[in-house]
Amino acid sequence: xxxxLDVMGGDLSPSAPVLGxxxxxxxxxxxxxxxxxxxxxxxxxxxxGFTSPNLSIxxxxxxxxxxxxxxxxxxxxxxxxxxxxxKMIKEKKADAFISxxxxxxxMAASTLILGRIPHVKRPALSVFFPxxxxxxxxxxxxxxxxxxxxxxxxxxxxxxxxxxxxxxxxNPKIGLINIGEEPSKGSELYQKSHTLLKxxxxxxxxxxxxxxxxxxxxxxxxxxxxxxxxIIKFAExxxxxxxxxxxxxxxxxxxxxIGAQMIQPALQEIRNQFDYEEHGGTPLLGVNGISIxxxxxxxxxxxxxxxxxxxxxIKEKIIEDISRDIDKHLxxxxxx
Numbered sequence: 001x002x003x004x005l006d007v008m009g010g011d012l013s014p015s016a017p018v019l020g021x022x023x024x025x026x027x028x029x030x031x032x033x034x035x036x037x038x039x040x041x042x043x044x045x046x047x048x049g050f051t052s053p054n055l056s057i058x059x060x061x062x063x064x065x066x067x068x069x070x071x072x073x074x075x076x077x078x079x080x081x082x083x084x085x086x087k088m089i090k091e092k093k094a095d096a097f098i099s100x101x102x103x104x105x106x107m108a109a110s111t112l113i114l115g116r117i118p119h120v121k122r123p124a125l126s127v128f129f130p131x132x133x134x135x136x137x138x139x140x141x142x143x144x145x146x147x148x149x150x151x152x153x154x155x156x157x158x159x160x161x162x163x164x165x166x167x168x169x170x171n172p173k174i175g176l177i178n179i180g181e182e183p184s185k186g187s188e189l190y191q192k193s194h195t196l197l198k199x200x201x202x203x204x205x206x207x208x209x210x211x212x213x214x215x216x217x218x219x220x221x222x223x224x225x226x227x228x229x230x231i232i233k234f235a236e237x238x239x240x241x242x243x244x245x246x247x248x249x250x251x252x253x254x255x256x257x258i259g260a261q262m263i264q265p266a267l268q269e270i271r272n273q274f275d276y277e278e279h280g281g282t283p284l285l286g287v288n289g290i291s292i293x294x295x296x297x298x299x300x301x302x303x304x305x306x307x308x309x310x311x312x313x314i315k316e317k318i319i320e321d322i323s324r325d326i327d328k329h330l331x332x333x334x335x336x
Contacts, residue, residue, distance in 0.1 A: 001031075001032050001033070001095045001096075001311065001314045001315075002032070002033040002034075002035060002093070002094040002095050003032060003033070003034050003035070003094065003095065003096045003097075003098065003307060003310050003311070003314075004035045004037055004058075004085040004088050004089070004094045004096070004097045004098070005017055005020075005021055005034055005035065005036055005037065005085075005098050005099075005303070005307070006037055006038065006081045006082055006085055006097070006098065006099035006100070006101055007036045007037060007038030007039075007042070007043055007046075007081065008037075008038040008039070008060075008063035008064070008080075008081040008101065009063070009064065009081065009082065009099040009100050009101020009102065009106075009294075010099075010100030010101055010294065010296055010297070010298055011100075011296050011297045011298075012100075012297065012298065012299060012300075013038075013100065013101075014038060014039075014042050014043060014046045015046050015300075016100070016298060016299050016300045016302075016303055017036070017100065017300075017303050018036060018043060018046035018047060019046070019300035019303075020298075020299075020300040020301070020302070020303025020304040020306070020307065021034045021036060021055065021303070021304075021307065022047075022050055022052075022055075023300055023301070023303075023304040024303075024304045024307035024308060025052055025054055025055060027304065027308075028307075028308065028311065030311065031054065032054060032307075032311055033054050033055075033056065034054060034055050034056075034307065035056050035057070035058050035085075035088070035094060036055065036056070036057050036058070037057075037058045037060060037081045037084060037085050038057075038059075038060060038063065038081050039059065039060070039061050039063075040057050040059040043057050044057075058084065058088075060079050060080065060081050060084055062077050062079040062080045062081070063077075063080055063081055063082075063101070064077060064080050064081070064082045064101050064102045064105045065102070066102055068102060068105060070102065070104030070105040070107070070108045071108050073102075073105045073108065073109055074108070074109050074112050074113065081099075081101075082099060082101060082102075082105060082106060082109055083109055083113070085097045085099070086109055086110060086113040086114060086289075086291065087113055089113075089114060089289040089290070089291070090113050090114055090289065095290065095310075095314045096289075096290035096291075096292065096310035096313060096314055097110075097289070097290065097291050097292065098281065098292045098294060098303070098306050098307065098310060099291075099292075099293070099294060100281070100294035100295060100296055100297075100298040100302075100303065101296075103142075103293055103296070106284070106291065106293055107123065107125070107143055107284055107293070110123070110284050110287045110289070110291040111123055111287055114287045114288045114289035114291065115287070115288045116286055116287060116288060117286055117287070117288050117319065117322055117323045117326055118323065118326070118327070119326050119327060120154055120158075120286040120326055121150070121151060121154065122140075122143070122144045122147065122151045122154065122286065123143060123284050123285060123286030123287045124139050124140040124143050124144060124151075124154070124155045124158065124159075124225070124284075124285050124286055125139070125140055125141050125142055125143045125225070125282060125284060125285070125293060126138060126139035126140070126141065126155075126158075126159050126162065126282055126285060127139075127141050127232055127282055128163075128167065128279050128282065129235075131213070131214040131215070131216075132214050132215050133214075133215055133216065133217060135163075135167055135169070135219075136213075136218070136219055136220070136221060137159045137162065137163050137167075137172075137219065137220045137221065138177075138213075138221045138223070138228055138231065138232060139155045139156075139158070139159040139220070139221070139222055139223075139228065139285070140155050140222075140223065140224060140225040140228050141225065141228035141229050141231075141232050142225045142228065142229035142232075143225050143284070144224060144225040145224065145225045145226040145229075146224065146225075146226075147189070147224040147225065148189070148192075149189060149192035149193040149195075149196045150196065151224075152176070152189075152193040152196075152197070152222050152223070152224070153193070153196050153197060153200055153201070154286065154326065155222045155285075156174045156197060156201055156204075156220055156222045157201075157322070157325050157326055158285040158286055158322050158325075158326070159172075159220045159222065159285065160172050160174065160201075160203075160219075160220050160325070161318060161321050161322045161325055162283065162285060162318060162322075163219055163220060165312070165313070165316035165317075165318050165321065166309065166312050166313060166316065166318070169219050171203055172203065172219035172220050173203045173204075173205050173217055173218045173219050173220070174197060174201050174203050174204045174205065174218060174219070174220045174221075174222065175204075175205055175206065175207070175208035175216055175217075175218025175220070175221050175222070176190065176193055176194055176197060176204075176206070176207050176208065176221075176222055176223070177207075177208055177210065177213075177221055177222065177223035177227055177228075177231070178190050178194070178207035178208065178209065179209065180207060180209065181206060181207045181208075181209060182207070183195070183198075183206070183207070185207060186207070189224070190207075193222075194206070194207060197222075205217060205218055208221060210231065213231070246267075277298070277299055277301045277302040277305065278301075278305060279305060279309075280292075280294065280298075280302050280303070280304070280305030280306030280307075280308065280309045281293050281294035281295070281298070281302070281306040281309065282309075283309070283313055283318070285322065286322070288319065289319065290310060290313050290314060290318070290319065292306050292309060292310055292313075294306050
């Protein structure tokens with residue numbers, strides 16, 4: 001298998017992507033070929049003499065900036081690392097593309113270049129996060145601020161396949177984020193979504209209030225992108241603030257410092273559970289190829305885990321299986 005890594009994207013580029021690729025090669029010891037795409041001179045400096053028969057460079061000196069308009073990058077920057085990398089997937093010259101660059105541009109370019117899986121109307125972004133009842137998928141988290149009931153059904157199907165194949169959760173249960181547990185709760189969109197999910201998905205368990213996200217039996221949580229993005233960003237901010245509050249309290253008294261030393265291993269384990277670096281990026285679900293979107297501030301560890309995620313996605317044939325399940329459920333509904 002061959003994975004293309006955008007070296008020009010991300011706050012910590014080029015060092016983090018290059019080091020992440022090196023770490024992945026050392027850790028997996030597989031036959032995976034990694035192609036670093038970007039400015040060769042810059043990449044060579046970051047490699048610092050490291051060589052591997054499984055590592056190659058594809059030169060381009062054009063990159064996507066945070067200020068570039070997402071909808072026009074394919075035409076305005078055809079020689080960018082993003083566009084060239086995705087075209088390699090489209091032309092079957094590689095199996096997966098990874099970037100920590102402009103998320104909007106990657107979503108737009110992936111949709112334009114790779115196209116959508118048949119019957120998929122809206123590609124979606126999902127995130128994996130740990131909870132008291134096991135790991136869960138939240139989808140959509142920003143790709144579709146406006147959505148229909150059939151779109152939310154697509155999100156449920158695609159996320160279920162992803163959770164099954166990549167995280168090993170068999171027959172995942174599905175919940176719909178809502179303001180109450182009763183089917184009549186929420187806006188018209190969420191009432192229609194509840195009805196459709198109940199009809200089409202045997203593992204649908206009903207509405208899930210946001211306060212129960214961490215304890216619900218549902219493995220897949222679906223919502224529109226506006227709601228999902230709000231949830232995930234609030235969670236990120238709350239976790240950081242909570243950690244800061246704990247530090248302030250611990251440092252306020254000597255006896256707290258002594259107690260903190262005793263529970264430090266437990267606190268570190270909890271921190272690791274919620275560390276996005278442990279899970280890497282997430283595939284853009286619904287496009288006809290593997291395009292993995294990484295956090296803009298991804299470190300080398302996050303990039304390494306994104307490469308491992310790409311390897312799993314390729315090996316488990318995630319695109320083929322999403323296409324199969326979408327056909328089964330959505331072909332009769334494709335005019336909805």
